[in-house]
Amino acid sequence: AQSVTQPDIHITVSEGASLELRCNYSYGATPYLFWYVQSPGQGLQLLLKYFSGDTLVQGIKGFEAEFKRSQSSFNLRKPSVHWSDAAEYFCAVGLYNQGGKLIFGQGTELSVKP
């Protein structure tokens, strides 16, 4: 069965430090992968997506992610975190042979220390 795992429930980093959020997926076919961000009580905003091609993808707000097929991973990175990056982050796999539905990880809550 398809699944997405985000091993870290909560991460705290200092402002200006680098960030890496982990995501592992289980999917038999070529995956369509996404990272979304959610502020408290709000909807989800797309940070970046991977469909095919270059395995390093750039997104908004200075985020990037790298697709590694051999490790079934799609980790999110940012070289220097800002206080406004504090939010919850979700990794997702798109199932386009099943109506385009998304399978989400459990989410990682990011806190930023001053």
Next chain:
Amino acid sequence: DGGITQSPKYLFRKEGQNVTLSCEQNLNHDAMYWYRQDPGQGLRLIYYSQIVNDFQKGDIAEGYSVSREKKESFPLTVTSAQKNPTAFYLCASTPTGYTEAFFGQGTRLTVV
């Protein structure tokens, strides 16, 4: 501006009552989705619709119903059969099955 509008933002329901959550989009998207979000569980798919007058159950459809009479509207009814309805509900849409989903701002439903 184009987008997805969910209403109301907050909803309170007494046990035993049905309640309907609204989702409207003006993006001209074909597919629409309802997800439920609970703390620590990510988002789970309730129902989805790829075309008007057609919809499919997602992973947790029990206790919910939907309709798709117009392309821009996809209301979700939480029935009294839903045993634990208190949650944050998110509506989403996509123009085709091969692009990212766009999300509304959500409705927080609380059973009192």
